Amino acid sequence: MDFRLTDDQQALRKGVRELLERRFDRDALRAAAAGPAALDRGLWRELGAAGFFALRLPEAAGGVGLGLPEAVIAFEEAGRVLLPGPLIATHLAAGEVEGAAEGEAVVAAPDGPLVEWLDEADVVVGDAAGAVPIRSVDPLTPLHRLPVPALRTPAEGVGRTGSRRLTAALLSAAEQVGSAGRTTEAAVAHAGTREQFGQPIGGFQAVKHLCAGMLVRTEVARAAVYAAAVTGDPVEIAGAKLLADEAAVDCARDCLQVHGGMGFTWESEVHLHLKRAWVRAERWMPRALAEEAEAAHLSPS
Template sequence: MDFQLTEDQRALRGGVRDLLEGRFDVRAALDEGSSLDRGLWKELGDAGFFSLMVPEADGGVGLGLPEAVLAFEEAGRVLLTGPLVGTFLAAGALQGAASGEAVVTCSFGSLVPWLDEADVVLGSGVEGAVPFRSLDPLTPLHRLPGSGGLAHPSPSSRLRSSRGDPTRPAGRLPKARAGAGDRDLADLLVAAEQLGSAGKTLEMAVRYARERTQFGQAIGGFQAVKHLCAQMLVRTEVARGAVYAAAVTGDVLEIAGAKLLADEAAVRNARDCLQVHGGMGFTWEADVHLHLKRAWVRAGLGRSAAQAEEELAAAL
């Protein structure tokens, strides 16, 4: 299978990166707290971010899941805030979502991100949801009543509800767009964000290792630091292969594997990046801790590592 990006896909990725780097500043978002930048949300809609998989006949861009993954990977790089997944899922069915005029969130098991800022909530009702202290200062959360943690439907029930018989070979996601509330698509988009964060923390660690000197040389020359950076690269590229493959096939089990590997890459890369930075990494001024906290929160949305492992093991 050839995972080389086409010229159009590279242009799309570059365009999204330029837009986000020129318009979004994570430090400015911290100053704003948990309020959503509606102006930026509208700009994302105008740029076609939310309507990437909406057919052209319906006013969308008419691209596929691989292109959506590339866009969400770029969002993960810059720690873009807001309920991106919910708004993306609703773009083909809810008026105003594709254009960014409506902010849409969805529940992930027992948690609902950005509930106070959302105009619409996809899926089951959220009556009685209470604010829940988030590890990430840029991801406000609510917890649904009667939940004791980061709950998610069991593997068998989730597969049965979305694919029918859980023992049957997994189906494929629609090429044009998935139905609103599709948990498999949501998990893959979260995995793409995790991949973007993993790649960014790898870049941050390598750059710092080249710049920081100790005992008369750059710390990147020390074997221990080299090993940390090499391990970060391996995790990132393994996760990239899994996420891109799942985007091409839309296979439910490949999506489970992609979420598992992307979560691991994002969390462990952020921790290793912090290690490379040493004492500097623990300070509020460094962005390392923001990537780690966001990675922890994303890992709790959708499939957990244990649930993904159980799905994959059951299919063997």
């Protein structure tokens, strides 16, 4: 099967990247992380106008009429720049919640024990009664914890609710791939300019191995996510989420290693990628749930 992007998909990626580079560059990311978490409603509406939330909504319903592979491409770009906000919940609500597709409404949705961006949400899909704010490791992902978390099992891959959560897991995996790709790029760029002992640190074998490992993890995860977007198979989505979570977390850690102490400073974005990767890894389909789904497939009895 050929997973190379078509010309239209390449154009979609280019368009989303240009929009985000213009409206949410690295300076905007650092500024957002330095202050209290708040959504840029203007940017949210721009995303809506660009069709980000309505990508999979049929044209007859006012959407773009594309499929899950195209949504994965768009969410990968969002993950690359650490775009904040309940992107997945709002995307899933397009066509069901008034204003979600256009970016006029911000939608939050509980998943297991947590719900993101509850205070900023115009609409909450699901029961968030009694949710209390908790401290989030990621300054750009405010969290609330539910008093009685919803039960999640691998069997939720069947039915409407399960299908939505599977889609959410895949889009989260796409964001993780985007983050892994960005930290890989950052590590390679830093290794090419930072000098020690009179030469770039990228010339040292240990650093070369770190960067090569990051690239391999990222490309393997990307291939798994793209394949799962084409097949929509629950087991493949679970495997893609596992690989993408691992790639995002481990690439961010290795990027920190390449940057040294500088990677932990506020003027660097590297630590923000690691923190977001930790949060995403616990959302929609955490590792334990994905592993259970894989194990159930391998041992159906």
